[in-house]
Amino acid sequence: MVKxxxxxxxxxxxxxxxxxxxxxxxxxAQGHDDRLSETECKKLRRKDELxxxxxxxxxxxxxxxxxxxxxxxxxxxxHIPKYLLLALGVYKNEEEDLINQEIISxxxxxxxxxxxxxxxxICKETTDIEYRRxxxxxxxxxxxxxxxxxxxxxxxxxxxxxxxxxxxxxxxLGLLPMSVQYDTDYIKLNEAIECWIKEFQIR
Numbered sequence: 001m002v003k004x005x006x007x008x009x010x011x012x013x014x015x016x017x018x019x020x021x022x023x024x025x026x027x028x029a030q031g032h033d034d035r036l037s038e039t040e041c042k043k044l045r046r047k048d049e050l051x052x053x054x055x056x057x058x059x060x061x062x063x064x065x066x067x068x069x070x071x072x073x074x075x076x077x078x079h080i081p082k083y084l085l086l087a088l089g090v091y092k093n094e095e096e097d098l099i100n101q102e103i104i105s106x107x108x109x110x111x112x113x114x115x116x117x118x119x120x121x122i123c124k125e126t127t128d129i130e131y132r133r134x135x136x137x138x139x140x141x142x143x144x145x146x147x148x149x150x151x152x153x154x155x156x157x158x159x160x161x162x163x164x165x166x167x168x169x170x171x172x173l174g175l176l177p178m179s180v181q182y183d184t185d186y187i188k189l190n191e192a193i194e195c196w197i198k199e200f201q202i203r
Contacts, residue, residue: 002156008088010152014145015081020050023074026060029067053082058094061086062104068115077141083112084153113157116150116196117188123195136199147202151193158189 024032025048031041049056061082071079085091087110098104122135139147164170165180180186196202 002152002159004088004156007149007152007156008085008090010145011081011084011149014143014149015053018053018078018081020048020053020078021074023076023078024070024072025050025075026056026064026067026079029070029075030064032070033066053078056082058086058091059098059104061110062098062108065108065110068110068112071138073138073141076138077146080112081149083110083115084149086110087112088153088156112153116154117192119199120188120192120195123199124191139200142200144203147196147200151196151202154189154193154196158186158193161186161189 025045027044027047028041031044036044047060056079067079068076068083086095095104099106119135122132142150161183162177162180165175165177165183170177170179
């Protein structure tokens with residue numbers, strides 16, 4: 001069973017020395033999403049963290065919530081641990097403070113879950129070989145240990161759902177613990193885990 005504190009430790013350890021180098025940064029990626037010119041995107045890059053992903057602010061993550069889809073391989077490699085830790089609630093107190101101050105909005109929460117789950121569709125339903133290759137190459141810099149972190153994150157999300165189906169709230173709704181296997185999100189997580197392991201031969 002994947003435990004949250006162990007997963008957090010593994011993510012921090014696996015990605016601790018990753019640098020952005022000349023990859024696409026958080027603000028630069030947001031510029032691409034906003035369809036700014038190359039010159040304007042390069043100006044935004046001046047705001048980007050290049051060396052230590054731990055120092056990227058939560059405020060910036062929310063302000064650049066759509067950047068995830070516009071990173072190149074180096075950008076994705078550098079930023080994804082921050083997204084994973086954000087989704088695991090590591091920065092929950094800081095997020096709540098920013099929300100209470102109306103500096104950020106829940107509607108702008110970066111969605112790493114949807115991003116990782118979408119890979120299943122690309123693998124199973126996309127017939128365009130070049131399109132599939134493009135998306136797979138975005139993860140070409142990830143080590144086996146780092147890829148395992150992605151799978152472990154998805155496994156943790158499965159456990160969260162399983163635990164929910166064991167709660168009194170679920171019981172009040174007439175849901176049995178075994179009902180989780182019919183949950184759409186649970187099915188998607190299982191499919192995604194299988195896809196990631198198979199496509200990248202994760203050991």
